[in-house]
Amino acid sequence: MGLFEKWLSVWVALCILAGIVLGNLLPGFFAGLAGLEHASVNFVVALLIWAMVYPMMVAVDFSAIGQVGRQPKGLVLTLVVNWLIKPFTMALLAVFFFNIVFAPLIEPADAQQYIAGLILLGAAPCTAMVFVWSQLTRGDPNYTLVQVSVNDAIMVVAFAPIVALLLGLTEFTIPWETLLLSVGLYVVVPLLAGIATRAILLRGNPDTGRIAAFTARIKPASVLGLLATVVLLFGFQGETILANPLVILLIAIPLLIQSYGIFGLTYFAAWKWKVPFNVAAPCALIGTSNFFELSVAVAISLFGLNSGAALATVVGVLVEVPVMLSLVAFANRTQHHFEANPQ
Numbered sequence: 001m002g003l004f005e006k007w008l009s010v011w012v013a014l015c016i017l018a019g020i021v022l023g024n025l026l027p028g029f030f031a032g033l034a035g036l037e038h039a040s041v042n043f044v045v046a047l048l049i050w051a052m053v054y055p056m057m058v059a060v061d062f063s064a065i066g067q068v069g070r071q072p073k074g075l076v077l078t079l080v081v082n083w084l085i086k087p088f089t090m091a092l093l094a095v096f097f098f099n100i101v102f103a104p105l106i107e108p109a110d111a112q113q114y115i116a117g118l119i120l121l122g123a124a125p126c127t128a129m130v131f132v133w134s135q136l137t138r139g140d141p142n143y144t145l146v147q148v149s150v151n152d153a154i155m156v157v158a159f160a161p162i163v164a165l166l167l168g169l170t171e172f173t174i175p176w177e178t179l180l181l182s183v184g185l186y187v188v189v190p191l192l193a194g195i196a197t198r199a200i201l202l203r204g205n206p207d208t209g210r211i212a213a214f215t216a217r218i219k220p221a222s223v224l225g226l227l228a229t230v231v232l233l234f235g236f237q238g239e240t241i242l243a244n245p246l247v248i249l250l251i252a253i254p255l256l257i258q259s260y261g262i263f264g265l266t267y268f269a270a271w272k273w274k275v276p277f278n279v280a281a282p283c284a285l286i287g288t289s290n291f292f293e294l295s296v297a298v299a300i301s302l303f304g305l306n307s308g309a310a311l312a313t314v315v316g317v318l319v320e321v322p323v324m325l326s327l328v329a330f331a332n333r334t335q336h337h338f339e340a341n342p343q
Contacts, residue, residue, distance in 0.1 A: 012321050014212065015230040022231070023141045023238020030235040039177040041297070045232060046185040049129075050193070053186070055215045056131045057194025058146040058201075060140040061208075064221060071143070074270065074279035081266050081287040082125040088259070090114075090122025091166045102250050110308050114251055117299050117312025119166045120267045123159055124298075125151050126289035129324075132280075133225055133289065136328045137335075139282035140309065145191070147286055152183050155291075163298075178297045230321055237314045244311065253317040263288040267331070270338075277338035281331045289298030289324055292317045 023030050036043050104231040106114070134144040201210045234241070241248060266287045270280035295313040303309040 012230055012325060015227045016234050016318070019231040019234025020238040020241055024242060026235075027239060029314070030238070032268070033232065034236050039181050039297075041178060041181050041185060041270055042232075043185075044269060045229060048225045048229040048232070049186050050190045052129070052222045052229070053131045053190040054197075055218050055222045056135045056144070057190045057214055058143050058218075059211060060145050060191070060194055061142055071276070073201050073273050073275045074231070074283045075147060075150065076268055077269055077273070077275070078283050078286055079150065079154070081262060082151060083154060083162075085124070085229050085265070086258075086262055087119070087162050087166060087181050090254075090258050091119050093258055094118035094122075095134050097221050097250070097254045105250065106247075110247075113303060113308025114247075114312045116167055116303065117295075117307075117309035117316075118251070118254060119314040120163060120295040120299050120309065121255070121290045121292065121313055123162045123166065124155065124294045125292035126286055126291055129289055129320075130256060130286040132222065133285040133324050133328055134282040135222065137172055137281035137285070139285075140278040143279050144282045144286075147282065148187060148286055151286065152187065156180075159294075174185045178294065182291070182294055182297075195298060221303075226321075227256040228331060233314075237317075240311060240314065241318070247308075247311070248315050248318065254322065255316060255319045259288050259319065260327075268308035274339055277335040279330075280338055285324065285327060285329070288327060289320055290316055 033044050034042065047105055094115040096114050098106060103111070116317065128149060131141075131144060133139075134141070197214070198211060201214055202208075263284050266284040267280065275283065292313060295316060299307065299309040299313045
């Protein structure tokens with residue numbers, strides 16, 4: 001791990017600070033960038049996510065994807081945690097903290113808004129960003145792609161019913177255009193670019209060492225894309241974050257418990273089930289992180305831009321990057337407890 005990656009958590013912290021400061025100093029500039037969107041999907045953020053995801057997509061070997069069936073345990077864990085456990089534990093934690101623990105500090109109407117935002121986060125498993133976390137743990141890119149693809153397919157049919165059930169709504173309209181456009185921009189487009197690049201690199205020479213050399217050269221772009229994304233996301237919400245410091249802390253508490261709890265549960269289950277590390281690490285990380293772009297978009301469409309629900313989803317972004325980096329570091333330090341990665 002290079003010097004830049006080794007101190008990535010420091011750079012992310014500085015980018016969070018820079019985003020908040022710049023968002024307050026240059027609100028018009030960030031408002032202009034925020035307006036470059038369609039169906040609540042920001043194209044500038046999408047471009048930066050391409051930079052993050054593209055190096056790993058180049059490493060995807062479709063000829064090896066068929067071998068995923070030989071190791072079904074990781075996929076089973078991903079699906080069970082993401083769809084049968086995570087949404088419901090997030091809802092329970094949100095209700096417990098905002099209806100009981102924090103009840104003396106928050107108005108009941110506001111508490112319900114924050115609960116709704118947390119439920120939206122818990123019901124949307126990560127898609128694009130998990131490729132970054134997987135790459136930082138040297139996860140199997142083919143297996144990660146399959147996990148993300150299956151999650152996306154399930155999300156199309158399961159996200160709305162789960163959220164409707166947990167919110168207690170009789171009618172719930174999911175912005176399908178946002179969901180489909182997000183998946184297309186964050187997963188399909190960089191995947192197609194990766195396939196084309198891989199074909200060019202291997203043309204006339206099947207040596208996969210050329211793939212490794214190419215991805216090593218462009219890897220800094222992936223990290224820079226992550227840092228620039230952090231600056232933008234916090235720049236968009238800089239004024240809101242500074243205006244609600246106590247509320248943000250209260251929202252972060254159940255999110256932190258959920259994140260570390262879900263990771264611990266999945267990581268331990270993978271270890272007990274003897275899942276290889278290059279499958280176990282992405283499996284645990286995809287269950288921990290959230291599809292915050294979708295969560296923010298749905299919160300805005302359902303409850304409004306200035307709602308407590310929208311604020312809760314933004315806090316999810318604030319919490320996620322530092323938490324995920326700490327879990328990546330933990331996974332890399334403990335990988336010797338797992339079975340060796342299959343060659």
